[in-house]
Amino acid sequence: MSEPLLSVRGLNAWYGEGHALHGVDLDVFPGETVTLLGRNGVGKTTTLRAIMGLIRKRTGTATFDGRDLMRMPLHHVARAGIGFVPEERGIFSTLSVEENLNLPPVVAPGGMTPDEIFELFPNLKARRNSQGTKLSGGEQQMLAMARMLRTGVRMLLLDEPTEGLAPVIVQRIGEVLAELKARGMTILLVEQNFRFARRIADRFYLMEHGKITAGFPVAELDERMALLHDVLGV
């Protein structure tokens, strides 16, 4: 088994006074798609943000590609090769679709060219000069993912990409993620919708109250249904 690309041990994080993460351990291997499952409020988003460095009140270790993430200033994390797609998508209203797409700087070779991206997302090409926030929710999610593809990042942190979107869009997102996976992208995905996640994930982690409580490969998903129903209440 190769070395994990991302390795997190004992990650604790605080939102102001609130202790949100109580020692998270996880690994993501190169080329894998790993999904973090859990109910609302257990700390899934906090985990992503703490790894990224958007939350600075944190302890523990997190290494990416052998580099210590905990000591890195925020603007170096992308340059190390991690891309972040936030839950709220973060499309800028003062920028056009094309400007949004071109905003994140290229941090490594190997990213897609704007033309390749427009081929993958023809609807974005059609709306390239519109104001970013004039797009529908699904299109904004596509844009949020698409703009990371130009940058050459090796790993994507995706926070609830399918939230609030219609099934046909969710389908499309699944196709995009599968395409990315085929191109070698490593993905850490936060999702509540495990039926969506099972189509692309290699492994799952279950999260409760700021800790990882279970981890298993996708092959074991059916056996673990009872546990999932318990923990996720679905």
Add this chain to the structure above:
Amino acid sequence: MTMIFGIPVQAFLGQLLVGLINGSFYAMLSLGLAVIFGMLKIINFAHGAQYMFGAFVGFLLLQWLHIGYWPALILAPLVVGVVGMAIERTMLSRLYSLDPLYGLLFTFGLALVIEGVFSYYYGVSGQPYAAPQALAGGTNLGFMFLPNYRGWVVFSSLVICIGTWLAIEKTRLGAYLRAATENPKLVQAFGVNVPVLLTLTYGLGSALAGLAGILAAPVYQVSPLMGSDLIIVVFAVVVVGGMGSILGAIVTGYVLGLAEGLTKVFYPEASNIVIFVIMAVVLLIRPAGLFGRDA
């Protein structure tokens, strides 16, 4: 002699020109304030002092180093901008996490210090600064006589304002600025060094003020107090225009300058308060400002 509204056309247009000149400075300064406020969320009270500083750099360059107007047009904003960046790096950046009123108070103190230093050495009266030879004299336009330097001021202020607007709206760096204004943390998460961007923004805003200062030197004379009364009027301009829009700040500056000029023609006693009166009226009917996006 042709009359318009009961006064000679020449006089009318002359006052309008004065209004346009004042408006040029209002526009440039409120542009600088809006740029700084947009990114840093701080009202730069020192903007007027930086304007004065720019004028003085020009004056001192001439006095001490015999460097004339044209090089000063580059050097003055450069000096003011660099000093601004140093202040942002060492002191202003510590205030970002606080209530924006602290930024106002800090830059107020900074303004007092800058003005105090220059008042100490130069008193409060103005020093003359001559317009460059190439722009001396005037041109007869037929309907009025246009002093060349005044025309130059209006022309360059338009170039500066439109140029800044273009740079912000149409360039990649401008896209970084606009995005960082909206969501600085996310832009940083993309790998952009936002703290450096903030420093550069304050530097740019300060430089704009300094540039306005050197442009103003031949028109208004160089005095340590030239910025302080001006900045209060610029605040009123910014309340009228709202600070959400760069273009709004520019347009409001020119329009209010013209309004002031017009008032001078018909009701001179009120000319120095008309902008405040307009501000009061705007507050009644459209509190967010004419172009305001912020509440």
Add this chain to the structure above:
Amino acid sequence: MAELSARPTEAKSTARLEWLLVALGIVALLAAPFFFYPIFLMKIMCFALFACAFNLLLGYTGLLSFGHAAFFGGAAYFCAHTVKVWGVTPEVGILIGTAGAAVLGLVMGFFAIRRQGIYFAMITLALAQMFFFFCVQAPFTNGEDGIQNVPRGFLFGLLDLGRPLNIYYTVLGIFLIGVFAIWRIVNSPFGMVLRSIRENESRATSLGYSVANYKLAAFVMSAALAGLAGATKAIVFQFATLTDVTWQMSGEVILMTLLGGIGTMVGPMVGAGLVVTLQNTLATSGFPVTIATGAIFMICVLLFRRGIVGEIYAKLPGIKK
């Protein structure tokens, strides 16, 4: 500005200690004119009252006004004019000054309340500047010369304020009345609502308070008390000039409050005392006052936001303000 003041907590023993300190303070003020120049002390008291009035708005309601000089100086003009030209007795002049400042506060506050935060501050600055220009041109203010030789007069027609001890104790009385009024306002239910507005305006609105009305009321009270200070000053110094209505004066009262401690009762008084003393010392040394003022502003904002009294309170547990 929710982080401006420490949260008040009560402890019986410290409350008693506070009353003791207040009593000592009053005794000290009663005895002071025999040790210090009465004019100097009266100047401090006028500015201390001005700063306390300003603090009612900033420290307790969370509104930064950059135009309070309009009330201070405006009241000085009204009082000076009525005493000198109309010949009213000093207490009537002071009342007129205070009332005038209140009206001015009502008008200015009405416009300024339309915006919040930073815009509020800029609007107060602009409106005060408008008032300044008005004062420059209005005939009754005498423009650059100001109103000079204002007679001290006889308080209630009986007490000759020309005599130092008489005017001193009168000013002390006014000062104590003003500070007491502020203390009562701050500790009343009305004051509690103000504090809740400072902490979290939207929550106060959702609780059903018409926040705009409270803010305006606080603004008018603050303006009136600032006017009380200004009108008294006009009697003490016997003149009213443009200096009192400049933005620099507005800045000075902010500095006094910031330096002493925003959101504390005693802080502005300490700040006023320090700033007046500093100005007096610098006036003779030749070092420019504006540079000192500006530097103190910058240092306070960067390092010293709680102010002197605020820092002291933070070090001591259980202090009620």
